[in-house]
Amino acid sequence: MDTSICSIDGMEGILRYRGIEVEQLEQMPYDAVSYLLIYGKIPAPQELEAYSRKLREERYINREILNVLKVCNYGTEALDSLRTAVCCSAHMDEEKDDSSMEANMNKSIRLVAKFPTLVAAVHRYKTGKFLIAPDEKLSHGANFLYMLRGTVPSAIEAEAIEKDFILSAEHELNPSTFSLRITASTMADIYSAVITGLCTLKGPLHGGARKGVMDMLDEVASHENAEQYVLDKFSRKEKVMGFGHRVYKTCDPRAKLFKDIAKKLADDHGDTQWYDLAERLEQVMYREFMQNKGRPIYPNVDFYSAVVYKYLEIPPELATSVFAAGRVSGWVSHYFEQYSHNRVIRPRANYI
Ligand SMILES: CC(C)(COP(=O)(O)OP(=O)(O)OC[C@H]1O[C@@H](n2cnc3c(N)ncnc32)[C@H](O)[C@@H]1OP(=O)(O)O)[C@@H](O)C(=O)NCCC(=O)NCCS
Structure with missing residues (x-):
């Protein structure tokens, strides 16, 4: 399958979105990387300002969706609640029956903007806390931590979550994106495709691994x-x-960057317990x-990234949903790419 969204060199450990290496991308705001993925180019300052403004305006969630979320939240995994909330968002979208490019673009902006608010709402309801409205003055990442925890994050924490969203945003034909592209190739709507991706992300061998690592850190x-x-x-x-x-035969470049972020947080918090533990696991595994x-x-x-979440006080059960909040920009980009050069994806099985 051809793509101009992402390339991975698994032998050299190089990851690029739209031709730009992640080491460069993580220096940008998430909004700029999201724009790059969706529109295929680095935004000019006015374009970034307009895109950022739209994302900030679209952070709010309809009261009816929140009511459904509140009811379905008991006894369910966070990602299942998030999935229900995204399904409700599809029903409530005023352009749900319009599959024009313009309407799909509006829907993708809504998805990118609202995912963090929905994830924060899932967590706040689950822990019996009142919801916190988005703060338009805060960046995409900082606003998420604010809605999640109720306090404005420090500059280092805000930078960490922004980088987390960037490094989680895209990874070529990983399982969730591939499944999303199959749904898109049937010409189904963008919400159906994103929900497919979300469901595939859940598994412990894919997005669920982050929770697995957090559980392991707690256990060890x-x-x-x-x-x-x-x-x-x-x-x-x-x-x-x-x-x-499956793809990297050397170190995943995102792992190196996350390691640096984790170190910075550990030093800033004056608590290196989780970082030291992770580094020791890495050494013993290698040996x-x-x-x-x-x-x-x-x-x-x-x-x-799991170590970063420990320092950011993101609970393990929310880890996959936070991953999804970053990944959604990549998902919608693949939806557009599939939809605009479509051929239905229908592999043949080898009958044995
Ligand atoms: C990611 C993953 C699914 C890639 O799988 P893959 O390319 O199909 O590799 P395989 O599962 O076939 O493993 C190849 C060998 O390495 C071993 N291996 C792979 N990952 C391992 C791990 N995390 N721990 C211990 N052994 C591992 C396998 O046991 C297998 O050993 P064998 O050849 O003696 O049978 C696999 O490494 C894994 O399950 N990792 C843990 C889950 C995880 O972190 N997922 C997130 C992916 S981003």
Whole structure:
């Protein structure tokens, strides 16, 4: 399948969105990266200002959607509640029956703008807290943390979540994006496609791995226990969450960037417990893989991002939904690319 959205060099560990390396992209605001993914070019200052303004205006959620979310939230996983909320947003979208390019673009802006608000609302309802309205003065990421936790984040925390959204935004034909493209190829609407992506993201071998890493960090608790934890996993032939990748045969470039963000947060918080533990797990995994399989294994995107979430006080059960809030820009970009050069995706099976 051809794409001009993203390229990965798995041997060299290079990831580019629209031809630009992630190391450069993470220096930009999320709004600019979202614009780049959707429109295919870096926005001029006026274009960025207009796009950012629209995103800020669209952060609000209709009261009826919030009422449904409140009711469905009990006893469900966060991602399932988010999925219901996105389904409701589809029903309530005033342009739901319009599949023109302009209407689809408006819907994609709504999706990008509202995902963080919905994720924050899921969490606030689940923990019995009152909702916090978006603050248009805050950036995309800072506003999310504000709605989630109720206090304006520090500059370092705001930078960390903004980078998290950027590094989570896009990754070529990963399972969720591929499934979204299949839905798009049937000429279904953009909400149906995004909901498909959201459902696929849920699995523990894909977006759910971030929660798996957070659970593991809680279980291991201290860097002193890391060695035994990995040895036990190896002896039971179980996988360690946050390691390995189908495409990268060297370190995932996002893992390196997340590691730097995690270090900065750890130093800023004056608490290196989670960072030290993660680094020890990385060392032991590398050593054991070399000894047992004669080749290295590296952390993937979910490993150090989970450490970042620990420092940002994002609970494990919300991790996949926060990932989705970043990924939605990539998803809608793939929807447009599929929709505009469409051929239905229909692979053949090998009958055995
Ligand atoms: C991501 C993943 C699904 C890639 O899978 P893959 O390319 O199909 O690789 P495989 O699952 O076939 O694994 C190849 C070998 O490496 C081992 N391996 C791969 N990831 C491992 C991990 N995280 N922990 C321990 N062993 C691992 C497998 O056991 C297998 O060993 P074998 O050859 O002795 O049977 C896999 O690495 C994984 O399950 N990782 C953990 C989940 C995760 O972090 N997912 C997020 C992905 S971004």
